Amino acid sequence: MDIELVSLTKRYGDTVAVDGINLKIRSGSYCCLLGPSGCGKTTTLQMIAGFLTPSRGTIRLEGRDLTQVHPSKRGLGIVFQSYALFPHMTAAENVAFGLEMQRVGKAERTERVRAALAMVGLAAYEDRHPRRMSGGQQQRVALARALVIRPSVLLLDEPLSNLDAKLREEMQIELRQIQRNLGTTTILVTHDQGEALSLSDRIVVMSKGRIEQIGTPQDTYERPASAFVAQFLGKTNDFSARVEGAAPARIVVGGWSAPAPVGVRGPVTVSVRPERIGFAQDGLPARVAARIFQGNHWLFQCETECGPAIVVRPNDGLPQPGEGEAVRLAWRQDDMSIRDGSLSAGAAA
Known part of the structure; x- marks a missing residue:
């Protein structure tokens, strides 16, 4: 589904974390919010998710105003930087958690969990706990948990930053393939320029709470709109x-x-x-x-x-x-x- 941000603003006292940004993300696209620490990208994602209340502006999903909707009612899938897996639960139990909250029946829940784990290459890890899994495997479980609820929009908050360089590159390819196969509208937050260039259809470069440039990876890289974009993106x-x-x-x-x-x-x-x-x-x-x-x-x-x-x-x-x-x-x-x-x-x- 299309998601639209209109004059979205977040203030903390006199500090403006996000300064009236306007952005429309097309249905089925892979959009990346890119910028250095403190630029407002994670704050923007948290407002979309519902974890933070905007000081001003609106968030629309296919024309529906989500600004005051509780996070659990927005129908969004989220993968955090820390993965946030329950250590006492198996991979299958972690993935099933969201379906249980939606009161999905046991038979359907079991089928969807198995399909989600198979999609991320973990069909043989249903009964394994997070402590017995590598960082890449935990990341896949977190992704399966977000996707199994069939979200209208998938939010990724620097999900690959804890992985080593080789594994991060492999997971970038897998993430892109999964997104293309499912066609889920996806918003990725990252400070990694290579990750943004390799994964996204559109890059939104942010600085000091504002949008510096929006464009395809190639156009943004080859024709930067400002000195900041030119220096930050490569x-x-x-x-x-x-x-x-x-x-x-x-x-x-x-x-x-x-x-x-x-x-x-x-x-x-x-x-x-x-x-x-x-x-x-x-x-x-x-x-x-x-x-x-x-x-x-x-x-x-x-x-x-x-x-x-x-x-x-x-x-x-x-x-x-x-x-x-x-x-x-x-x-x-x-x-x-x-x-x-x-x-x-x-x-x-």
């Missing part, structure tokens, strides 16, 4: 640049230049992702300060007249510049974003 290079000439004007960054988008003038900042920069015959003069091998790619730290630059190049077996070597950096016009304090646009827009 690595980026910011170069001081100038606009020269008129009709047509050109953006100039050291020895690199390209046609300027219509309406861009004066001093600007050009942002380019590290993997979009290449070594070329002509371009911005630079010196390789450090070269770091990272398996499938090389990371170069370069010094330029426009400031430091990070360059990421694939490990394709070709010779790479060494430390101290003079190079020139270049990139395509479509691979940069431009800011001047009042303008935030992709160069190709």
